[in-house]
Amino acid sequence: MPFNTELTRALGIKVPVVQGGMQWVGYAELASAVSNAGGLGILTALTQPTPEDLRKEIRRCRTMTKNPFGVNLTLLPALVPPDYAAYAQVIIDEGIKIVETAGNSPGPVIKQLKAANCIILHKCTTIRHAQSAVKMGVDFLSIDGFECAGHVGETDITNFILLSRARQSLGGVPFIASGGFADGQGLAAALALGACGINMGTRFMCTVEAPIHQKIKQAIVDAQETDTELVLRKWKNTTRLFGNNVAKQAVKVEKESTTGKFEEVAEYVSGKRGRQVFLNGDKDFGVWTAGQVIGLIHDIPTCDTLLKRIEREAVETLASKHDLFVQDGNQPVGP
Numbered sequence: 001m002p003f004n005t006e007l008t009r010a011l012g013i014k015v016p017v018v019q020g021g022m023q024w025v026g027y028a029e030l031a032s033a034v035s036n037a038g039g040l041g042i043l044t045a046l047t048q049p050t051p052e053d054l055r056k057e058i059r060r061c062r063t064m065t066k067n068p069f070g071v072n073l074t075l076l077p078a079l080v081p082p083d084y085a086a087y088a089q090v091i092i093d094e095g096i097k098i099v100e101t102a103g104n105s106p107g108p109v110i111k112q113l114k115a116a117n118c119i120i121l122h123k124c125t126t127i128r129h130a131q132s133a134v135k136m137g138v139d140f141l142s143i144d145g146f147e148c149a150g151h152v153g154e155t156d157i158t159n160f161i162l163l164s165r166a167r168q169s170l171g172g173v174p175f176i177a178s179g180g181f182a183d184g185q186g187l188a189a190a191l192a193l194g195a196c197g198i199n200m201g202t203r204f205m206c207t208v209e210a211p212i213h214q215k216i217k218q219a220i221v222d223a224q225e226t227d228t229e230l231v232l233r234k235w236k237n238t239t240r241l242f243g244n245n246v247a248k249q250a251v252k253v254e255k256e257s258t259t260g261k262f263e264e265v266a267e268y269v270s271g272k273r274g275r276q277v278f279l280n281g282d283k284d285f286g287v288w289t290a291g292q293v294i295g296l297i298h299d300i301p302t303c304d305t306l307l308k309r310i311e312r313e314a315v316e317t318l319a320s321k322h323d324l325f326v327q328d329g330n331q332p333v334g335p
């Protein structure tokens with residue numbers, strides 16, 4: 001039986017699973033595969049060097065799927081920030097109707113996209129930020145727990161608390177659960193806590209269609225939930241990375257730093273070297289993003305196989321809970 005949640009209805013998708021924006025991973029190959037499988041695939045805008053390149057990537061993705069897909073626009077602190085308004089304008093001009101926003105001070109971009117009737121899924125790691133986004137008129141929150149890959153925020157609240165706080169405190173604005181999800185049991189749990197779907201990043205890196213080196217997918221399969229590191233806390237930009245040699249070295253330098261100068265750690269956390277990892281397959285070439293969910297990932301399926309499995313597991317999990325109830329004394333209520 002297909003799912004029917006606020007998310008599936010609003011986005012016109014079949015399985016309530018979103019593939020979150022992923023720098024250097026969120027290309028048309030992956031986004032179209034997720035959308036073809038019935039979820040929501042998302043292109044990552046800043047993976048494209050210019051707004052015009054994003055336009056081309058959107059058009060390329062359209063040739064690969066007839067289903068809806070979205071674009072992620074991430075606003076991060078930078079010495080020379082990208083022209084976010086220009087990226088947003090391309091999204092609008094190309095007729096994209098679903099946008100995942102994330103990062104700092106998203107107000108102006110959200111205003112620009114809402115004026116063009118885009119559905120906004122805003123991703124954040126605190127209830128305070130979620131509440132401000134609600135005031136800005138976002139349609140869905142994507143609540144990213146401390147388990148998640150990438151920017152975990154500074155409050156370290158895991159999804160067990162965060163999702164129920166979202167249910168209690170967002171005045172009924174729908175939300176999806178992000179961070180730590182890999183299977184249908186996770187989807188069922190998220191629905192039980194009040195979410196209308198889930199967002200996954202790391203799990204989608206480990207699919208046939210993810211355009212990254214096979215050795216990196218295998219490194220994820222081989223890893224355990226303890227194999228991530230948190231860096232850049234000193235600069236209030238805490239980021240969860242795959243726990244390779246470089247990430248461990250970055251943690252050491254950060255801990256031992258007496259100057260507190262970012263320059264000391266900069267060469268270790270270089271995004272340029274991190275990007276090469278996905279191309280050359282050397283997991284220790286630079287830092288790269290991964291969540292604690294690496295401990296739950298044991299294979300490299302196609303997106304279609306993955307989403308079918310998640311759907312089946314979630315349905316079975318939810319249906320099987322009948323067994324937990326007793327009828328007439330202690331007879332289980334079963335099918």
Ligand code: FMN
Binds near residue numbers: 147151200289291292
């Ligand atoms: N989130 C963003 O909003 N923008 C990004 O550019 C971005 N890059 C990511 C790159 C990688 C390799 C990964 C694994 C995640 C990235 N994320 C980014 C976070 C994901 O969209 C998603 O929120 C997160 O992965 C959820 O946690 P999970 O990995 O446990 O599923």
